[in-house]
Amino acid sequence: MGDLYDSQRAMRNMRKAAMQRGVIAILDIGTSKIACLVLRFDGPETFRGADGVGSLAGQSSFRVIGAATTRSRGVKFGEVDAMQETERAIRTAVQAAQKMANVRVDHVIACLAGGRPKSYGLDGSVDIANGLVTDGDIGRVMAACDVPDYGAERDVLHAQPVNFALDHRSGMADPRGQIGNQLNCDMHMLTVDSVALQNIFFCIKRCDLELAGIASSAYASGISSLVEDEQELGAACIDLGGGSTGISVFMKKHMIYADAVRMGGDHVTSDISMGLSVPMATAERIKTFYGGIVATGMDDREMIEIGGDTGDYEHDRRTVSRAELIGIMRPRVEEILEEVRVRLDAAGFEHLPSQQIVLTGGGSQIPGLDGLASKILGQQVRLGRPLRVQGLPQAAIGPAFSSAVGLTLFAAHPQDEWWDFEIPVDNYSGRSLKRAVKWFKDNW
Amino acid sequence: MQPLTAMRPRANLPRDPAPSKWKYRYQRWMLTPGVRGLIRIGGPLAIIGIVAVSWYSHDENRALVAATVAQAKATIQQRPEFMISAMQVEGASEDLAASVALVLPMSFPVSSFELDLETMRKRVEALDGVRSARVRLGDAGKLLVDITPRVPVALWRDGDLLRLIDEEGVYAGFVESRTDRIDLPLIAGDGAQDHIAEALDLFKDAKPLQERMRGLVRMGERRWDIVLDRDQRILLPADGAVGALDRVIVLQQARELLDRDVAVVDMRNPNRPTIRVNKEAAGALHRAGQTEADN
Numbered sequence: 001m002g003d004l005y006d007s008q009r010a011m012r013n014m015r016k017a018a019m020q021r022g023v024i025a026i027l028d029i030g031t032s033k034i035a036c037l038v039l040r041f042d043g044p045e046t047f048r049g050a051d052g053v054g055s056l057a058g059q060s061s062f063r064v065i066g067a068a069t070t071r072s073r074g075v076k077f078g079e080v081d082a083m084q085e086t087e088r089a090i091r092t093a094v095q096a097a098q099k100m101a102n103v104r105v106d107h108v109i110a111c112l113a114g115g116r117p118k119s120y121g122l123d124g125s126v127d128i129a130n131g132l133v134t135d136g137d138i139g140r141v142m143a144a145c146d147v148p149d150y151g152a153e154r155d156v157l158h159a160q161p162v163n164f165a166l167d168h169r170s171g172m173a174d175p176r177g178q179i180g181n182q183l184n185c186d187m188h189m190l191t192v193d194s195v196a197l198q199n200i201f202f203c204i205k206r207c208d209l210e211l212a213g214i215a216s217s218a219y220a221s222g223i224s225s226l227v228e229d230e231q232e233l234g235a236a237c238i239d240l241g242g243g244s245t246g247i248s249v250f251m252k253k254h255m256i257y258a259d260a261v262r263m264g265g266d267h268v269t270s271d272i273s274m275g276l277s278v279p280m281a282t283a284e285r286i287k288t289f290y291g292g293i294v295a296t297g298m299d300d301r302e303m304i305e306i307g308g309d310t311g312d313y314e315h316d317r318r319t320v321s322r323a324e325l326i327g328i329m330r331p332r333v334e335e336i337l338e339e340v341r342v343r344l345d346a347a348g349f350e351h352l353p354s355q356q357i358v359l360t361g362g363g364s365q366i367p368g369l370d371g372l373a374s375k376i377l378g379q380q381v382r383l384g385r386p387l388r389v390q391g392l393p394q395a396a397i398g399p400a401f402s403s404a405v406g407l408t409l410f411a412a413h414p415q416d417e418w419w420d421f422e423i424p425v426d427n428y429s430g431r432s433l434k435r436a437v438k439w440f441k442d443n444w
Numbered sequence: 445m446q447p448l449t450a451m452r453p454r455a456n457l458p459r460d461p462a463p464s465k466w467k468y469r470y471q472r473w474m475l476t477p478g479v480r481g482l483i484r485i486g487g488p489l490a491i492i493g494i495v496a497v498s499w500y501s502h503d504e505n506r507a508l509v510a511a512t513v514a515q516a517k518a519t520i521q522q523r524p525e526f527m528i529s530a531m532q533v534e535g536a537s538e539d540l541a542a543s544v545a546l547v548l549p550m551s552f553p554v555s556s557f558e559l560d561l562e563t564m565r566k567r568v569e570a571l572d573g574v575r576s577a578r579v580r581l582g583d584a585g586k587l588l589v590d591i592t593p594r595v596p597v598a599l600w601r602d603g604d605l606l607r608l609i610d611e612e613g614v615y616a617g618f619v620e621s622r623t624d625r626i627d628l629p630l631i632a633g634d635g636a637q638d639h640i641a642e643a644l645d646l647f648k649d650a651k652p653l654q655e656r657m658r659g660l661v662r663m664g665e666r667r668w669d670i671v672l673d674r675d676q677r678i679l680l681p682a683d684g685a686v687g688a689l690d691r692v693i694v695l696q697q698a699r700e701l702l703d704r705d706v707a708v709v710d711m712r713n714p715n716r717p718t719i720r721v722n723k724e725a726a727g728a729l730h731r732a733g734q735t736e737a738d739n
Contacts, residue, residue, distance in 0.1 A: 070462075073462075088462035089462065091462055091463055091465070091468045092461070092462045092463060094468075095463050095468055095471055098471065098472065098475055099471070102475070103475060104472050104475035104476050104477075207468070208468075208469065208472065
């Protein structure tokens with residue numbers, strides 16, 4: 001079990017090295033765009049102690065000094081589809097951000113939107129030896145969680161302890177130093193396809209960058225666009241991206257569920273493209289300029305020139321009414337939201353004390369989406385925008401950047417994960433003995 | 445006239461070319477702090493260096509530089525503040541000052557940058573009569589030579605020469621005759637100059653005999669003889685010469701030993717002082733002894 005997290009531990013060490021250097025890049029590899037932010041960690045709280053989160057939700061320690069976006073190439077459903085194309089797109093974004101920041105970045109924190117994420121709730125319990133919970137006991141109780149068989153082709157992306165219980169007391173955030181006999185731990189584990197993860201690793205490596213951390217994009221959107229009380233009381237963040245729609249459910253400031261629907265804004269665009277028989281670029285432009293969800297009488301009269309490039313006058317002068325466009329877009333958006341509804345129902349979202357739904361991501365800018373979403377998902381729906389972080393350019397404060405901004409928060413204050421705790425001694429010694437034997441075998 | 449083909453608006457995509465791998469690497473390399481610093485500071489320095497070296501590589505330019513430097517140097521060195529116009533020798537007699545002026549031949553005025561004071565000091569100290577010297581630049585353009593002369597404490601007869609010797613046994617000059625320096629004790633013999641201190645002790649001890657003393661002779665580079673007038677000699681041992689001399693002086697004061705007709709007082713063996721009397725005295729003594737025996 002220790003070997004499983006070696007790469008995650010290596011990334012944590014890389015993140016520490018990046019903090020020492022003070023410059024780290026954020027890379028949001030999405031289906032429709034790739035965003036790169038360069039952060040400089042030089043604020044007054046850079047070197048404060050490890051306890052708690054600093055002022056301004058921990059953002060006062062860093063500043064965005066470079067930002068660049070580029071059209072994404074070679075990414076489908078949030079996964080790398082064409083490696084060379086993706087690599088080129090990453091290079092474009094990183095180069096532009098470096099140029100703006102005027103500094104070279106070597107460490108990157110990336111996020112993964114696709115990869116068919118799957119959530120597992122784990123629990124474990126151990127007896128406390130001398131009545132006082134220590135750091136070692138936390139590591140032991142997390143090691144005692146029984147890991148489900150999540151399949152050979154999957155990797156653990158997040159494994160976060162969400163709740164500790166000591167004897168009959170539950171809901172503890174930090175049981176260290178408390179007295180009890182039995183320590184229980186609930187953990188949320190998120191697995192993704194190994195191939196999707198390795199492709200991202202490989203792409204970033206081919207750009208001469210070091211990966212200093214990787215997070216689920218649904219998680220990153222959640223921590224940036226849910227406000228504190230929503231995270232505390234229970235809320236779902238729906239990140240309507242280009243190729244996939246991420247769902248993350250938060251409760252007591254921990255992510256307790258994440259999933260992704262493999263549909264997004266690009267599917268809306270391709271519907272328009274097919275329905276109006278226009279190229280994808282034109283369809284994207286029509287969608288962003290005239291798109292909507294709810295048709296009114298006015299929309300029947302508003303004609304949109306859809307153009308064309310054939311030289312045939314009749315074909316090039318086509319127009320559609322906005323109502324027609326809405327008629328194309330609405331079913332697809334409904335389908336996406338219905339699918340989200342199914343996933344939330346499967347996760348038991350209705351049992352949460354508060355059922356706030358926050359829509360974010362580029363797709364959430366469709367006019368009238370909140371009305372449709374409240375019909376499908378429930379009454380408490382709002383449109384969310386990411387938190388304001390220092391130095392973020394005006395062009396990058398929209399909801400399309402919520403996962404990039406979430407990654408900056410993740411870079412500044414990552415949630416404790418399984419691999420951040422000490423491996424229990426019994427496991428460790430067995431492993432090191434095995435290693436020693438292997439070393440002898442290899443060398444003699 | 446209308447164009448045959450309609451100007452169709454292209455899809456309004458922003459230009460977003462991806463950098464090639466090498467261009468990307470080059471840009472990252474140029475953003476590396478060390479490389480940036482090297483180019484920002486090292487580049488201009490290299491250009492300046494290349495220009496300077498290519499200019500300096502021509503012979504006439506090098507000569508120009510050398511001439512300019514020499515001229516600037518001379519302009520400073522020839523300023524009146526740095527010129528030396530006279531030499532003043534202090535602490536030396538007339539003869540010594542003249543010989544100092546001889547060993548330091550200089551044509552005044554001269555720039556103080558051209559004087560090598562250390563060499564000059566060594567040359568002055570190489571003179572016989574100089575014990576030590578200080579050469580320095582004084583005010584008002586004077587070269588000051590402070591001399592501590594050697595003080596002769598004895599005369600050493602070396603063959604025909606009469607050398608002056610100071611208390612370290614070093615020659616301090618010559619005299620023509622003994623009468624020139626009648627105040628100084630005279631010593632002679634091989635190796636006498638190495639034991640001046642002992643000789644001076646003996647002279648001091650021999651105060652009561654001073655009117656009669658002619659000098660000290662070093663015998664066999666080992667011990668001293670005191671030579672008195674009337675060819676009398678006192679032979680002193682190698683060790684304890686002063687004690688032996690004291691005994692002789694006591695004998696002189698008690699018994700007027702040296703006023704008698706004695707040729708040699710031999711104190712070489714302290715247990716057995718011996719007196720050699722002159723021939724007449726010995727005969728008289730012999731006769732006196734016979735007369736007494738006859739009585």
